[in-house]
Amino acid sequence: MNTKFIFTLSIVILSLILSAVAHDNEECHYVKRSPELFERHDYENNDTCPCTVATATFTDKVTGIVVFAQDPCGSTLVTGLFSDGLVDPDKNCYSFRIVDKCGKLLNDLTSALNVKFRNNGTFPFSVRIDDLNLNCDSDGVLLAESDKKRYVKRDTGADLQIQQNGQNYASAPLSSV
Ligand SMILES: *[C@@H]1O[C@H](CO)[C@@H](O)[C@H](O)[C@H]1NC(C)=O
């Protein structure tokens, strides 16, 4: 075989693999993505986003769950319900913020969520937020890096933090599922 042929063949194989990957993204296929594929995902080329889902579960002071589902365009559907612990929402002001592991604000969801309170919790809510992504680009909140201490391994990820009257009240990590 001559080298030209081998070269052409490898181009063909490469483009087959690439189109399979692109197709996979388009269709949001529900096969588990291997971490390797994830790392090779080419965000620079305006590729579609992985369909990542994360949850934040509150079981301590506050009871509730919030689910974050990123679509291929990098918008994120935020769906959830709090059933207890948001005491006296008529008198207290609650805000919902995504913060990095050092507590630095990444995205304030309060006005977008616009939750309706019920007793010490909320009615179910579900909002698509265009300027929130989980791991689509470098702003992805799951990719947020924070240096807690120097010389210690960096911490990656984000928490959903609830504030009551401007003070930290409860928080739960966003865990991808
Ligand atoms: C990415 O694609 C979208 C939709 O096709 C387009 O609106 C946007 O301008 C593109 N961004 C870049 C950086 O090419």
Ligand SMILES: *[C@@H]1O[C@H](CO)[C@@H](O)[C@H](O)[C@H]1NC(C)=O
């Ligand atoms: C809200 O929580 C407070 C404190 O736990 C409790 O005293 C109150 O009865 C609760 N209100 C409702 C409507 O559940």
